[in-house]
Amino acid sequence: MTDQDIKEIKALLSAPKHIVIVPHKNPDGDAMGSTLGLYHFLTEQNHTATVIAPNDYPDFLKWLPGQEHVVIHESDKVRAEALIAEADLIFTLDFNALHRSGQMETPLANSDALKIMIDHHQQPDDYATYMFSDVAMSSTCQMVYHFMVMLEATAAIETKIATCLYAGILTDTGSFRFPSSTSTTHIVAAELIDKGADHSEIYNAIYDTNSFERLQLLGIALKNLKILPEYRTAYITLTQEELNASNFRKGDTEGFVNYGLSIKDVIFAAIFIEHKQEGIIKISLRSKGDFSVNEFSRANFGGGGHTNAAGGKSDLSLNETVEKFISILPSYKHNLNL
Ligand code: 5GP
Ligand code: MN
Numbered sequence: 001m002t003d004q005d006i007k008e009i010k011a012l013l014s015a016p017k018h019i020v021i022v023p024h025k026n027p028d029g030d031a032m033g034s035t036l037g038l039y040h041f042l043t044e045q046n047h048t049a050t051v052i053a054p055n056d057y058p059d060f061l062k063w064l065p066g067q068e069h070v071v072i073h074e075s076d077k078v079r080a081e082a083l084i085a086e087a088d089l090i091f092t093l094d095f096n097a098l099h100r101s102g103q104m105e106t107p108l109a110n111s112d113a114l115k116i117m118i119d120h121h122q123q124p125d126d127y128a129t130y131m132f133s134d135v136a137m138s139s140t141c142q143m144v145y146h147f148m149v150m151l152e153a154t155a156a157i158e159t160k161i162a163t164c165l166y167a168g169i170l171t172d173t174g175s176f177r178f179p180s181s182t183s184t185t186h187i188v189a190a191e192l193i194d195k196g197a198d199h200s201e202i203y204n205a206i207y208d209t210n211s212f213e214r215l216q217l218l219g220i221a222l223k224n225l226k227i228l229p230e231y232r233t234a235y236i237t238l239t240q241e242e243l244n245a246s247n248f249r250k251g252d253t254e255g256f257v258n259y260g261l262s263i264k265d266v267i268f269a270a271i272f273i274e275h276k277q278e279g280i281i282k283i284s285l286r287s288k289g290d291f292s293v294n295e296f297s298r299a300n301f302g303g304g305g306h307t308n309a310a311g312g313k314s315d316l317s318l319n320e321t322v323e324k325f326i327s328i329l330p331s332y333k334h335n336l337n338l
Contacts, residue, residue: 001132006150009116009130012089013151016046020087020113024095025054025102028254029206031094032057033168034118034140036066038091040160041148052080054102058251063205064167065160073104080104087113094140096124096133118143121305122294135306138180141168145188159196166197171206174258178308217246221256221271227263231329231336234260235270237318243274257284267291268336270325274318281314281321291335300328 021038023031035051042049051066055074061067073080084090084107092098096119098105108115109127117128120137137143145165148154157165169189173181176189193199220242227234236256246252253273260269267288272281283301285293286309293310297303303312314321329336 001130001147001150005130010151012114013042013045013047016048017088018083018086019047019049019089019091020084021049021051021091021093022101022104022108023051023053023057023093024100025104026250027053027055027057027061027094029061029171030139030141030168032061032064032067032070033164033166033171034093034144035091036064036070037141037144037161037164037168038093038147039066039069040158040164041144041153041156044156044158050083052083052104054104056250058254059249060206060209060251060254061167064164066164074102077103081107084108084111084113087111089114089116091116091118092128093118093144094121095119096121098125098127118147122307123298123304136180138178138182138185139169139172141165141172142185142188145192154191157192157195162192162195162197163202166192166199167202167206170199170202175203175207180306180308211247211249211252213247214249214252217243217248217252218256220246221253222259225260227266228326228329229265231268231333232266233268233270233329233336234263234266235272235322235325236260237322238271238273239318240274240276257286261286261288268293272314272318272321272325279315281316281318283312283314283321285310285312291332296332300324 019042021035023035039049039051051070053070053072056072071080090113098108115128116130118132118140120135120140122135124133221236221238225236257269257271268291269286271284275282285297287293292307294305294307297310297312301312301314303310305311
């Protein structure tokens, strides 16, 4: 983002606007934290801002300040699309290709509103008027903080904004353990604590609110875990039946994939989750070091993300998807055996 961009954005925001803020489909902590953090910031400055999420988000985020005002496109299409049609300005946060907003892709593409992208994923598409894209960033929430610094508006950051942004940094950095958590990330986190984020309460609200069923499902996932030592790879499968038996709720499988990566010598972990309703297998991929799961997913499973965390999907059955995955590994052997 250039100085000129910032100047123009400051001018844009100097008078009240109708603003829509959009996270990606299946929003995670960073997507909801960044959109809601920005929502409070813009609302305080007399804009009419609305967060419109493509679909619902997990229960462990349903305490974030302002989340009760989020409009869900999937279940409230008419209202969501009227808001998009009225918008002067649309922020797209934590994604960089309009198809990542699912069914919102067409209304967003058809809108004449100016678009501002704030995102840290690889290979951004070229749809935004203003683009703040940086793959080195820990999280979109950290970038929203930097955006407020660029606007010389950090004085406006109060407890609600700080809480939302801290929550997204916490989740996207795996509680500050991923390599993308830099000293700057910690400084931003410290600033947010000084501005009212209660780090202990936020951690508790996100991570220590498991249901009994979720822990049972984790037990099943861990039983299904397989290791392929020659590829330093581990994977987990979950069938729709297994999800149903544990009374699956959105977000219940969040973080399961990391258990594969916690095994000694494993540097590549996957989870394959059957979604009967959508007719797909949702795939989450994680890695350690230089092995790029973004490239792996783009090449084989129509997805993408970051070097060490990416997602994708498959139209094959669960068994066929796993067979495909295993059959591809030999061609990555030299990348995995480093
Ligand atoms: P997760 O595995 O937690 O769903 O996603 C890991 C990372 O990859 C997140 O940053 C997420 O935004 C991104 N991601 C997940 N699924 C997809 C996908 O289908 N396409 C792309 N481009 N990115 C994805
Ligand atoms: Mn993110």
